[in-house]
Amino acid sequence: MRFTKMHGIGNDYVYVNCFVEKLPAEPAIVSQAVSHRNFGIGSDGLILICPSEVADARMRMYNSDGSESEMCGNGLRCVAKYVHDHNIAKKSSLTIETGRGILSVDLDVVNGKAQKVRVNMGEPILEAAKIPTTLPGDPPVNAALSVGGREFLATCVSMGNPHATVYVGDEFFTTTGRDLVAEFGPLIENAPVFPRRVNAHFVKVQSPNEVTMRTWERGSGITLACGTGACAVCVAGVLTGLTDRKLLAHLPGGDLELEWSAADNHVYMTGPATEVFSGEWFPA
Numbered sequence: 345m346r347f348t349k350m351h352g353i354g355n356d357y358v359y360v361n362c363f364v365e366k367l368p369a370e371p372a373i374v375s376q377a378v379s380h381r382n383f384g385i386g387s388d389g390l391i392l393i394c395p396s397e398v399a400d401a402r403m404r405m406y407n408s409d410g411s412e413s414e415m416c417g418n419g420l421r422c423v424a425k426y427v428h429d430h431n432i433a434k435k436s437s438l439t440i441e442t443g444r445g446i447l448s449v450d451l452d453v454v455n456g457k458a459q460k461v462r463v464n465m466g467e468p469i470l471e472a473a474k475i476p477t478t479l480p481g482d483p484p485v486n487a488a489l490s491v492g493g494r495e496f497l498a499t500c501v502s503m504g505n506p507h508a509t510v511y512v513g514d515e516f517f518t519t520t521g522r523d524l525v526a527e528f529g530p531l532i533e534n535a536p537v538f539p540r541r542v543n544a545h546f547v548k549v550q551s552p553n554e555v556t557m558r559t560w561e562r563g564s565g566i567t568l569a570c571g572t573g574a575c576a577v578c579v580a581g582v583l584t585g586l587t588d589r590k591l592l593a594h595l596p597g598g599d600l601e602l603e604w605s606a607a608d609n610h611v612y613m614t615g616p617a618t619e620v621f622s623g624e625w626f627p628a
């Protein structure tokens with residue numbers, strides 16, 4: 345199976361061009377196999393770039409545990425770059441069909457290659473039942489969430505996929521010794537109040553326009569970045585009153601620029617997309 349390895353600020357996926365390539369097995373099985381960092385290619389999951397009847401291309405994304413997600417922000421920027429750079433649609437404005445509908449993307453093209461990508465991520469989903477979560481509130485803002493003997497205040501948003509943001513102190517950003525994101529991330533992901541699990545974001549506010557965040561992703565664990573997560577953190581910051589509508593998010597793999605627009609209620613995400621290498625994978 346021919347593939348291309350790409351990443352958005354370190355959130356790395358194996359991309360397969362399904363305009364020309366056929367998967368050798370079910371995507372869930374392929375995702376688990378290729379994602380393995382020792383026995384596979386090594387990635388946070390698998391992303392399929394497929395033909396679409398309603399957009400320039402369609403994205404399907406699978407986490408490293410094989411589960412399919414509705415959306416992937418870093419993946420979407422990479423899909424747009426691939427569609428442009430590999431001549432599927434040589435346009436600087438593209439539409440991509442995702443699990444949450446058709447999203448539009450603008451590319452910053454330098455020497456014929458897309459570098460920075462701006463995505464209109466659509467409106468955040470704020471009804472608890474649609475996120476989905478059983479925490480109180482539409483949406484739940486600073487809702488009490490007790491896991492592993494610790495109390496968090498969770499603000500929940502869906503960007504097509506479910507996110508919970510908790511504001512924490514410096515102890516969650518030290519990775520030597522006890523890693524609290526590795527400890528509490530899976531407990532939040534699998535808490536019974538999230539019937540379809542959740543992506544968990546641990547956030548420190550630096551200023552009204554700047555945060556530092558670490559993520560435990562549903563189905564993939566700790567990643568270097570989460571694009572939909574950064575969008576959800578932008579929305580959570582406005583809902584809690586902790587940050588403004590325009591936000592610079594520092595993630596372990598790099599920075600993303602976010603805006604929750606008051607004009608159209610859509611969230612905009614801007615960041616880089618990088619192609620690393622292409623190859624051929626031989627299924628066992």
Ligand SMILES: N[C@@H](CCC[C@H](N)C(=O)O)C(=O)O
Binds near residue numbers: 414564
């Ligand atoms: N890394 C992604 C999100 C990938 C999907 C997520 N783990 C889920 O299951 O919802 C991003 O950049 O948004």
